Amino acid sequence: MQQYKRVKNYARGRSIALTDTSVEHTVSFKKFLVNLADVFLFVTQVFRNTFARGFEFREFLKQCFQIGNKSLGLISITGIIIGLVLTIQSRPVLVDFGAVNMLPSMVTISLIREMGPVITALICAGKIGSSMGAELGSMRVTEQIDAMEVSSTNPIKFLVVPRVLACTLMIPLLTLYADALGIFGGWLAANIKGDISAVLFLTQAFRDVEFIDLIPAVIKSFFFGMVIALVGCYKGYHASAGTESVGVAANTAVVMASLLVIFVDLIAVQITDLL
């Protein structure tokens, strides 16, 4: 409301005729710019502190364990199911073309290139993004972050940097794990209709897949991990006072992180396409 009045007075002072809607737009655009600057500052602070002296190694290990441990079950289940579904869905088409022996490599390629990284990242956006948002958010509203600051501990360095690094490292590992389970799921599915040994399935699967195929996918999931943790930490770190803002932080963290994962994926696809 105050902002609204300010813009209105400013315009009137310079005899600019502004309608109510354009005043509103000006106000919300200003808010948007302020937020953008905030995000930018936060991210630069995180990067600066990542390379500063006094890395919190214990916190980093703790976060790695937490992230891996928290999402392992979920990733296992989804990995297998994605493999199953992909195989069951693709099979009829390939049978029509008489190319059933392409099935393993097709499933593997789509798992490694796209499904594995994206599904893992989306699940982790939900699981890890929200928990980081909630955790840091509640630390913010209960003044724990302030308490760290007066103990001359930089909360960015102690809380945010280990989380971002751990997530950046763990998401690619979880992705590889999901890929492996997905291929296993694919083999299970292939055995429902046909009969194929694991060795044959794997040979066929990796006939058309090279090690180099993994690299863009791994790089992509590094960025997924970084984005998820940065968003989760930013939302939590900047939670406003009041307990309901913890919920808001967790919620917006999930939404933003999922959206950004999709955007990063879009960009990554364009880049790998160029190569």
Next chain:
Amino acid sequence: MKKETPNTESVVAIRNLKKGFGPKEVLKDVSLDLKKQENLVVLGKSGTGKSVLIKCIVRLLRADAGEISVFGEEINGLDKPALDDIRKRIGFLFQSAALYDSMTVRENLEFPLRRIRKGLSEQEIDQKVHDALENVGLVEAIDKMPSELSGGMRKRIGLARTIIVDPEIILYDEPTTGLDPVTSNEISILINEIQQKYKASSIIITHDMECVRTVADRIIMLKEGAVYKEGSFKEFQGGDDDYINSFFKPQNTELNKN
């Protein structure tokens, strides 16, 4: 009751401090001095900005205008490392205790020790943690998580975490609120002991008149964002100002149930 004339040198000097949030002005013009080895009690109604005042002293909040000097250094002009050096010498008890939820009581107490008093041996750390807990009477809670503690226990652990690094200035935000009279009294006595033993200078925010009586060398009352009155406990108690008396005299005597 103790009577030791505090040194006249001020460790905290605040001049014309202004702080507001958006359109709301909380502190309009506050000036005060905290002398060396003095217990200064800050009184004021809920919402007058007592917590905001002490947060400005450690720069958790940035003052809008005015000067705050701590140990002779202007707080608002310091860079991060210099500010950290000052903060290491200040203890801050949060009104909400602000215990780290993800850590046990022991880890909560070790946190400032390991970060502020670097170079202590493990035995020394253990000993200090134990002593601090003993001071607040909660040795048995050492391996509990904060979520397992009652409100009053959390407050006392917060106090232990504040005093464990032997700070030269201590800012207590309602140290006895939510405690029973017996424990409150023990905490008040502890505050005096810390003052004597470590020559600490303290600002104590409280609504607990027993605590004020025990610890106060000097009292400052805030009203509407400015210092309303300053003086000793006696001077406050004896006056005929209705606003001040409402803090010091029993209220609603005509409404008593028996």
